[in-house]
Amino acid sequence: MSASGPNNSAPSAVVFAYHNVGVRLLKVLIDAGVQIRLVVTHADNPNETIWFGSVAQVAAEHGLPCITPEAADTPELLAQLQALAPDYLFSFYYRYMLPQAVLEVPRCGAYNLHGSLLPRYRGRAPVNWAVVRGEREIGATLHVMNAKPDHGAIVDQQAVPILSNDTAREVFDKVTLAAELVLARCLPGLLAGTAVLQTQQHIAGQYFGRRTPEDGRIPATATAWQTHNRVRGVAPPDYPGAFFEADGHRVQIDRTLWAGAPGPAEPDAGTLQADSSLALLVQDGRLLLRGADGVLLPVLAARLDGSALDAARFQSLYPGQALAPRD
Template sequence: MRVVMFGYQTWGHRTLQALLDSEHDVVMVLTHPKSEHAYEKIWSDSVADLAEEHGVPVVIRNRPDDEELFARLKEADPDIIVANNWRTYIPSRIFDLPRHGTLNVHDSLLPKYAGFSPLIWALINGESEVGVTAHMMDDELDAGDIVLQRSVPVGPTDTATDLFHKTVDLIGPVTVGALARIAAGESDFTRQDRSQASFFHKRAEEDIRIDWSWPADVLERLVRAQSAPYPSAFTFHKGKRLEIVSAVVSQGRYGGTPGRIFYREGEGVAVVAGADARTGRNHGLAITRVRTEEGREMPALEYFTAMGGYLTSRP
């Protein structure tokens, strides 16, 4: 089939590579200009560079809504558009233009975690598996019929970085496998159960600020979800920002006020957590490594020279 690809960052790069390695003919590529957004500088393999290396025409747009682009798409005469990590709205006159419509590849197990940063949100929420879904595009965000879906388990110590590497390897097989079904004339795809749908926004500074009223197990997953090269989860100690590089749920139960720096436990320092910490029934978050405001990373036992005092959400 003649394919036009819409994509950006490493997700789009992997999709384009899979298409170039397949039997299909990539006739045009659309991608976004480079961004300085913190999350868009991560996993930023260039779709444009890969296309140009293979002699594929490249169009760069923030939004695909101008008449010149529409004319070029009509001239390209695609059988299908394949999109992955396209960051802005694609109008219906474009996604309906190809003979077989538009296939979107999304890094979640739809209908859950539509929208942005699905792996990070899924890890924070304690999901047991994550994956990649190829679905037909329609007017609603990430809501079209599912053509192919593959999953991988989330391990007890997996970070968001681990899950990225697990799921990015699914992009090629899912994309090519979905196209094979479409090329074979299949159309009886799986409708999404919209009652199970959830939608998530882009990650921002506020989303990595630690709230000590959260349970320790959720905070531990937040720390894993903000693994390098993502920005680390942070708190404040004595008015200065302190990044939490690694942590585990404490073995002991610690009562009192959330955020209290309480007790040295093993290789970490236990901090009281949970909205009902006053009951003494909660485990704490045992911080094992930190990074100071000056950028110095060290073991928590080295940083916290004395117990007592509080970690806070604000200076």
């Protein structure tokens, strides 16, 4: 219940939530008068860069009971949920898979908010993968939860654009707003039992796994557009950054700039230059990345073995030379 007291006639819910999406959508439920019987979230990992809001803090501010179990499939948690007997269960960027027994607890169904336009980009880190792959659109989808991840029928969804120079963090901020719009728009119908659900038409090859720091590695065969997408898809400080190794050093590319029309995600083989590979160089006083297609990409921020690298420093270390990845 909230600090203002229970409304026994209001629909009740248990909310599994984390991250900025969890913060905003928990607030949507509170604002709509849903009786929150329990909030389940995660304890922050001290080894992770925490750049997002705290679900636990929102719960505390509103006087909501909140727990941080280390697993979602324990008999103790299941028993606790069964005793609460909620009408609904919501999952908003909660990181653990919820077992079928938990999904069967709510009387009126279990629903998840996923940060993509399902059925595209099911699975983990949809925003990062969409940016890395050069997508021009993503969004947020509320869907029915079942045993398979991001698999159930769609309640509602909202698209947002991905601009050519958007970083993953900037896109995630858009997805967070899209998620809030989706839930606020469809919640009245969902609670009234009048929402019209749409069966997902699943697409092969659209399930993505967990992102790792190694996914930031820029291959020597990457075109300029592919390189730019990888850089902005894992851009620091929120993510570990894109990199390659050359001449015994680690070159990290933190920001690049794309001008003009976006390139194709998978260029024709004829656009690649047989004698060319990705390379970092200086031309006309500017630090540039040359893609395997020969296109030059301005580098706005880079590091060499952790220290800032600009055109002047690169020129002093590698006069008239270029650094290329070692595969």
